[in-house]
Amino acid sequence: MSWQDMTAFDRAHVWHPYASMTDPPPVLPVAGARGVYLELADGRRLIDGMSSWWCAIHGYRHPVLDAAVREQLESMAHVMFGGLTHEPAVALARRLLALTPQPLERVFFADSGSVAVEVAVKMAIQYWRGRGRPRRHRLLTVRHGYHGDTLAAMSVCDPQTGMHHLFRDVVPRQLFAPAPRTPFGGTWDPRDIAPVAALLERHADELAAVILEPVVQGAGGMRFYHPQYLRRLRALCDAHDVLLIFDEIATGFGRTGRLFAMEHAEVTPDVLCLGKALTGGYLTLAAVLTTAEVAAGVSAAGSGCLMHGPTFMANPLACRVACASIDLLLGRDWAGEVRRIERGLRRGLAPCRALRAVRDVRVLGAIGVVELHEPVDLRAITPRFVARGVWLRPFGPLVYTMPPYVIGEAELARLCGAIVEVLEETA
Numbered sequence: 001m002s003w004q005d006m007t008a009f010d011r012a013h014v015w016h017p018y019a020s021m022t023d024p025p026p027v028l029p030v031a032g033a034r035g036v037y038l039e040l041a042d043g044r045r046l047i048d049g050m051s052s053w054w055c056a057i058h059g060y061r062h063p064v065l066d067a068a069v070r071e072q073l074e075s076m077a078h079v080m081f082g083g084l085t086h087e088p089a090v091a092l093a094r095r096l097l098a099l100t101p102q103p104l105e106r107v108f109f110a111d112s113g114s115v116a117v118e119v120a121v122k123m124a125i126q127y128w129r130g131r132g133r134p135r136r137h138r139l140l141t142v143r144h145g146y147h148g149d150t151l152a153a154m155s156v157c158d159p160q161t162g163m164h165h166l167f168r169d170v171v172p173r174q175l176f177a178p179a180p181r182t183p184f185g186g187t188w189d190p191r192d193i194a195p196v197a198a199l200l201e202r203h204a205d206e207l208a209a210v211i212l213e214p215v216v217q218g219a220g221g222m223r224f225y226h227p228q229y230l231r232r233l234r235a236l237c238d239a240h241d242v243l244l245i246f247d248e249i250a251t252g253f254g255r256t257g258r259l260f261a262m263e264h265a266e267v268t269p270d271v272l273c274l275g276k277a278l279t280g281g282y283l284t285l286a287a288v289l290t291t292a293e294v295a296a297g298v299s300a301a302g303s304g305c306l307m308h309g310p311t312f313m314a315n316p317l318a319c320r321v322a323c324a325s326i327d328l329l330l331g332r333d334w335a336g337e338v339r340r341i342e343r344g345l346r347r348g349l350a351p352c353r354a355l356r357a358v359r360d361v362r363v364l365g366a367i368g369v370v371e372l373h374e375p376v377d378l379r380a381i382t383p384r385f386v387a388r389g390v391w392l393r394p395f396g397p398l399v400y401t402m403p404p405y406v407i408g409e410a411e412l413a414r415l416c417g418a419i420v421e422v423l424e425e426t427a
């Protein structure tokens with residue numbers, strides 16, 4: 001099949017993320033990927049500024065990760081996890097517990113980030129049933145969050161920017177505090193915590209948990225907020241006996257300059273969700289970590305067990321490549337690499353500040369964001385980036401990049417240069 005025929009069939013029959021099926025936007029056929037480059041079917045190569053949505057931290061076709069998958073294929077691609085276990089799952093659980101704070105000591109493997117959030121929410125609800133407080137089943141979160149596309153996850157996404165307002169009447173009604181306002185690196189304003197403190201005070205007896213993304217809010221607005229917010233929130237949750245869930249699906253594994261974003265605040269949640277970069281972008285896998293206390297409460301609920309068990313739970317290929325990805329990350333100076341990218345992004349994106357269309361430019365770790373006053377026209381802007389040899393996928397008024405950690409200086413400069421030029425041209 002020629003790639004022209006392939007894209008025609010794709011256009012007629014295959015759904016893409018957040019895309020119309022009656023007037024689908026164009027998609028580019030990718031024939032391969034290597035290092036930081038996507039290789040298009042027509043031979044053009046694009047620097048991937050998105051790491052395939054935060055995942056491909058080591059770039060594509062990394063020899064160590066390729067070898068890990070091949071090696072695992074020699075023993076088994078998959079077996080059910082009910083009543084069975086295997087070395088890749090245990091090895092990965094060991095690594096995750098070693099990397100995260102001590103109170104987190106029970107691991108649930110889920111098959112995607114959204115499912116991890118569902119599992120975290122179910123853990124919180126079942127925990128309160130186990131403790132004889134079934135009225136505690138609601139969630140509190142902050143605006144501008146993003147937690148995935150399944151129903152419980154949607155219920156805690158930002159009700160406006162969350163793209164899910166269509167479902168307002170269908171999903172459970174949760175409580176929303178304003179998003180944290182003190183920016184990362186700014187001077188902490190103690191008033192920032194007051195609204196969430198008031199909601200906790202008023203609703204504690206119906207709350208199962210508070211859920212939010214620590215320090216960096218991703219797809220709900222690409223906002224970076226002050227870690228002190230998390231320290232205050234932890235104290236409030238303790239005072240009101242409410243569980244705290246951190247969604248580190250986007251921020252985990254070094255992206256913000258710390259291995260986990262919660263380390264900026266030195267705060268430990270009761271439940272932690274990991275995903276995206278967990279497998280280095282090779283396979284879908286997520287993990288939910290929790291404390292012995294929460295696990296005991298969950299198991300004390302009527303069912304005696306957590307009511308969740310996906311078919312592909314702890315898939316051995318995914319667990320094996322996740323182990324290899326973590327070892328690869330820890331075996332190199334990842335913090336130095338992320339700092340180098342942070343410097344490159346600050347330098348490279350700085351000229352955007354002079355543009356009238358630009359509201360803000362912000363960088364944290366290996367994340368660079370240019371926020372515009374007006375939403376971007378994706379159909380118009382994408383070909384301009386592609387013409388300059390870069391792959392970016394803005395949403396709303398946000399042009400942002402989180403490149404693979406292996407990106408070189410020249411490529412990083414090209415990526416930033418393309419953003420500056422395209423915004424000069426279009427804005």
Ligand SMILES: *Cc1c(COP(=O)(O)O)cnc(C)c1O
Pocket residue numbers: 112113114115117146147148149213218219247248249250275276
């Ligand atoms: C991407 C993301 C999710 C959802 O993960 P999927 O694997 O896409 O289901 C949840 N939370 C955050 C913070 C994310 O960035």
